Amino acid sequence: MQLFTSIARRAFKFLSRRNAERLWMHYAFALSIIFALLFAIDQVNRTITERGTAAKTVMSVGSNQVLLGYDILLQTEAAINDDARLFQTLDQNIAAFEQAHAYVISSPIWSDALQNHYFESERPLDDRVRIFADLAKRLPTAGPVEQSIVQRALNERYTARGLKGQLRAATELIESTARAEIDRLSDLQATLIKLSVAMLVIEILIVFAPAQLTVTANIQKLRKQSERLQTSREELQDANSWLNYMINHDPLTGLPNRSSLMTSLKAALSDQDGPEMSVILIGLDDFKSINDSAGHDFGDAVLCEMALVLKSCVDDDHVVARIGGDEFVLISDEAALELVGRIRASFAEPLEVNARRIPLSMSIGYMEISAGKQDPLSVIADLGLALQVAKNQGGNRSQHFHNQLRDEIGSMRQLQLDLVDAIKNGEIEPWFQPQIRLSDGTLHGAEVLARWRHPKRGLLTPDKFLPAAEHSGLMVDVDHSIWRSAMNLAQTWQHESLWRPCISLNAAPDTISDPYLIERFLFQLQKSGLEADQVVIEVLETTLIEGKDDMAAINIDSLAECGIALELDDFGTGYASLSKLTQLPLSGIKLDRSLVAPLPDHSADSVVRAILALAGELGLHVIAEGVEEDEQAKHLRSRGCAFGQGYGYGKPMPPDEFRAWLDQNADRALRAGQAGQVAVKRA
Ligand code: C2E
Ligand code: CA
Ligand code: CA
DSSP, X not given: OHHHHHHHXXXXXXXXXXXXXXXXXXXXXXXXXXXXXXHHHHHHHHHHHHHHHHHHHHHHHXXXXXXXXXXXXXXXXXXXXXXXXXHHHHHHHHHHHHHHHHHHHTSSOOOHHHHIIIIISSSOHHHHHHXXXXXXXXXXXXXXXXXXXXXXXXXXXXXXXXXXXXXXXXHHHHHHHHHHHHHHHHHHHHHHXXXXXXXXXXXXXXXXXXXXXXXXXXXXXXXXXXXXXXXXXXXXHHHXXXXXXXXXXXXXXXXXXXXXXXXXXXXXXXXXXXXOEEEEEEEETTHHHHHXXXXXXXXXXXXXXXXXXXXXXXXXXXXXXXXXXXXXXXXXXXXXXHHHHHHHHHTSSOEEETTEEEOOOEEEEEEEEOTTSSOHHHHHHHHHHHHHHHHHTTSSOEXXXXXXXXXXXXXXXXXXXXXXXXXXXXXXXEEEEEEEEXXXXXXXXXXXXXXXXXXXXXXXXXXXXXXXHHHTTOHHXXXXXXXXXXXXXXXXXXXXXXXXXXXXXXXXXXXXXXXXXXXXXXXXXXXXXXXXXXXXXXXXXXXXXXXXXXXXXXXXXXXXXXXXXXEEEEETSSOOOHHHHHHSOOOEEXXXXXXXXXXXXXXXXXXXXXHHHHHHHHTOEEEEOOOOSHHHHHHHHHTTXXXXXXXXXXXXXXHHHHHHHHHHHTTSOOOTTTHHHHHHHHO
16 A cells, blocks of 8 residues: 555656656556446456346256147157157257257356266266257157167156256256356456546546646646736836837937827818918027037027927927927917917026026927828927028017918028129228218218128128028128128228228127137238227127036136227127126227117116116217117217217218218218218218
8 A cells, every 4th residue: 555655656756747648658558447347347248248148048948848848748658648649749859958958068058067067976967958959859660669669768768867867957057057157247247347447546646636637737837928928018018108208209308209290280181171271480599509518408598498498389299309409389279370479488498407597599380281281390490491591681580370381481592692703893882981070060970781782682781691591601791792892891981081080890790709800900000001009899698697618707807808899789689688788898889779769768768867877887889779869869878878870960971882981981970860861861
């Protein structure tokens, strides 16, 4: 038992470890054993049934033989005594008697006892049956005496000498033999059934249970694998959505990017029943200089802050996307102009970035689109055109897109191409506008203003070509070309003793930031023969605001060190901080025309007075621009403003005209509203 348990345990262990894929072999083996046992049981059953039937037949044949013996005796007796005809049927009975004997001794129910009984005992039954039959067969042919002897002998053998008893005993032996065999078979059957049950138990223990465990283990393994798969699927989904997010979003601001915008635009355009949409493209003016001067991190922070402000300008379900360095696109169902107005208002105040206040100037291109009219690419391209036009016009503008813009852009490009030749050929010429001492009306100096005598387009004012020059990087060359001509002309007029000139030269931000500014400027000054105090450089507020590049600051200091006076142009329109005014080596400020025009209006007067007081405190002289009326001039003088410039004294004039003007007015005391007319008359 112990051995069996240990074998079973080992087998169980071994089988538990088996390969799940080969389980079918174990099942097949186990089932074949079970089937073999069932087959054996079935065979035993059949044998039992067959043996039982055979035993019954043999026993009935045996019993019949006993009766046949009787019949033979009775028949012989009757035939001898009464009816000789009976001899005729005696043969049949004898034959049946012998057949019954032959059947019994050849039957499958056989045993040693029967063998002994029939063949090996002292008086074997087989011999006695044959003798009895042979005797009986002699009767029909025997004579009467012999017949009675034979008949007695038959009687005696059958009854007295025990043939009948022996036949009966044979039947009993057959019965007991059959019974013994059936008992043996039944035992065998019981053993087989027990064996089957035992095999079943064993198989359950060593095949089915371990197999079940293997299957369960495999199911658990599969379950774990499927859980792992589920987890990795979720991770994959996460990674996928992150990737999707990255594909569709700008990593810096988190806003949708260009490709996402295209999808939104496509959806908006394909929605036939959708409302008319406004699409707005915003680009910062001169974002590069913020990056260059304050660093890219600060530039990034500006963009992030800007993204937040833009988002606050529209509803949550409207689109705000960043499609390039400093370019943002908004899609909204609100009227474009209203939205543009709100955006402008949101950026009216300087933006607070990293505890610094930075004014942002931006250009805007906008348009309305209705479903199915355009494809997203051409919408963006058209907006790009509008934005470019807005920038070309000096920036800080909003431009509605219309189809003529394409022509305008085309002509702008042509203008840029023409500009190169224009600078070379001296087509850009300096015009001069007088600057008057308000105290006595005498000539103080002249501002030099650029004009382009375009061979095809005629006379162009700065607003028509300076943006193109800025965008094609030609501004520095334009300035130097104008300066050179202006200095040469001034020197000529000096030689002619018309005037000891003092000319104010406008300098674009690019020119002020140009690393070669000082060399080029001083070279020209020297070449012209003018003194340093005869030239003033006008710089725009935007050139000087906080955050602009170091080169500009170095150049400004260098110019001041060379004795060149610097004036801050357009004062009052920008955001120049007061502290900056004290830090820069300025000699004067130019009061913007927008502040002068409303004078002597009370509120305008307050601002002008405040500025004049401040300038006086800082030791800066003030030149009022756009003086058109004598009343304005008087008012400014009464407030302590030193100089005035404007149409009231003289419009910008081409060199010849200005020379004539000088000839007539250089030594005169002028009144606003008079001198200009004189000059115009002479031109
Ligand atoms: P700015 O420097 O403020 O020049 C004054 C502008 O006001 C001039 O326009 C001038 O014609 C105009 N103006 C003067 N008095 C009056 C007046 O009484 N009423 C009115 N309505 N306007 C008056 P302009 O010549 O068209 O020049 C426009 C701007 O272009 C200038 O503004 C200046 O910023 C720029 N600019 C002109 N020439 C040059 C140049 O050679 N170089 C650079 N960098 N910029 C230039
Ligand atoms: Ca100016
Ligand atoms: Ca100005």
